[in-house]
Amino acid sequence: MTDDEYVLAALRIAAGADPVPARVSTDARAVYGLRLPGAVTAGPVGVPSGTGVGAWPPSGVRSDGCPADGEPWLLRFAAGGLTIDVELTVCDSHIDLAGQVQPAPGKGARVEIRTPHVSKIRFPSDTGEFATTGLPHGWLSVVCHRPGNPPVATRWQCVRL
Structure with missing residues (x-):
């Protein structure tokens, strides 16, 4: 031209x-x-060895850096005095997610697992644990909403095989 x-x-x-x-x-x-005005963005932090699952993205597993089908991988994010651990199990047709907010966010807190097309709300246990299944492959973010505090949102992660 x-x-x-x-x-x-x-x-x-x-x-x-x-x-x-x-x-x-x-x-x-x-x-x-999908924006969250006033939210604190939790960035990725290292996962200590000996957790029983691999840190994601794993180095040298595949050229695209994705875990093998059915293998769990751990992501850790921190900001605003919280650590959010997210364990992902990627399957052919969906993603299963289990996580924990530390310290436990307390009464009235909720965790929102977001994708561009699906949002699931979970109420963490007394120890801060939450889980969901059947998420679509693609982008996801986890947000912890605590009464009286700004939400803490993980960075968006692309999860697919």
Whole structure:
């Protein structure tokens, strides 16, 4: 393309003659709806050895860094005085998730397991444990909501075989 063609293409876009594909607009609205204003973002932290499961992404297991079907992997996130451990078991058709918030978030707390298309709410046990099954492959995030505190959300992780 010449410089003139780039300028004409930019003018068409600016004039609305070359509309944004509907899928892009739909996805943008969906992502915007997943934002959590005021949330604290929990970043990944190292998982100590001897936990009985592999830290994910494992190094050298597969070129794409995904665990083998049915093998559990542990992710650990920390922020806002909380540690969120998430154990994932990736199966052919779904993801099973078990986790624990430490310290236990207490009464009135809830954990939200989010994907772009499904959100599941769980109420952690007295020790901070929670679980769900049947999540779709793809992006997921876990959010701990505690009364009187800002939510703590893990970074989005792409989980698939």
